[in-house]
Amino acid sequence: MTKIGLFYGSTSGTTEELAEKIQRAIGADVCDLYNMEDDFDDAEDLLKYDYLILGCSTWGAGEVQNSWREPLFDMEVEKPDFSGKTIAIFGPGDCEGHSKHFVGALGILHDQFKALGAKVVGAVSAADYSFEKSTSIRDGKFVGLPLDEVNESDKTDRRIADWLELLKADFPALTA
Template sequence: MKKIGIFYGSTSGVTEEIAEKIMEEIGEEACDLYSMEEDFDDADDLLKYDYLLLGCSTWGAGEVQNDWREPLFDMEVEKPDFSGKTIALFGAGDCTGHGKHFVGALGTLHDQFKALGAKLVGAVSTAGYSFEASTSIREGKFVGLPLDEVNESEKTEQRIADWLELLKADFPALAAL
């Protein structure tokens, strides 16, 4: 079974913890975990995998987390080919304090990897999230899994479980979960 590459960018450790939780759920033998800050060199790291879970929290006003900035810029210039790759996105945000730009980073990653040829899966209903605005909604759904450890940490575990269930349709390594 092909391994899943989990790559995350996290400033205060929230998305990192989520990434570790996801790895635990999937099983360590079925995935490799990369910190964008410590383990990422270039797009070839991503391209080793046909199945990717990419985590990115949102900072500034709807911006991607710092460790994703340069990689995204480089990929925009170099245009590596992600056709044949299946990608699902997750990331932390704050629907109250930053509810006007809720999890904006997910939309940025979505658009960029889609433009590079990837198949983006794992869109999540906006139902149950309270926020003012988000640039991460396409066709009425979040493009990935938003998690809010500031206001709704009690919902995180179930949200991850529901999302992994949803991903089974596109990630063969998850079918046995």
């Protein structure tokens, strides 16, 4: 199925708004939206899709948003097979207030789904961001799309548009 499953976790509603924005940009007819808190039972929900976009804000000090914690733990134990799946990750953070742990959740999702066999795409140059430290950078790029609604909301629409353009290479639904 070339349809995209967009799964997000959000505590105060920011990731939810961004997920809805991304779904509108892609088209609701080709992108199904799931809130990890209410709509997720187990990895089978994700495995229905060959193309996934995962949204997760960062909390604590570089940790994943609460509703992703148990699913990630369960998947670490059960090791569902994500080979053949294409995954892109986005998430909001705070590059000033949490500059030493900027968007740490992206790296956690990236490492886990890659270890489960997924192809993770949509890496973004770190040059467009200012922050002190992030564990979500591999080979000079963020492993997904960082967004920052606290300090740089004016950049969000352009960042999303550029990212979706980049994802066209791997997500057939974006070029249909």
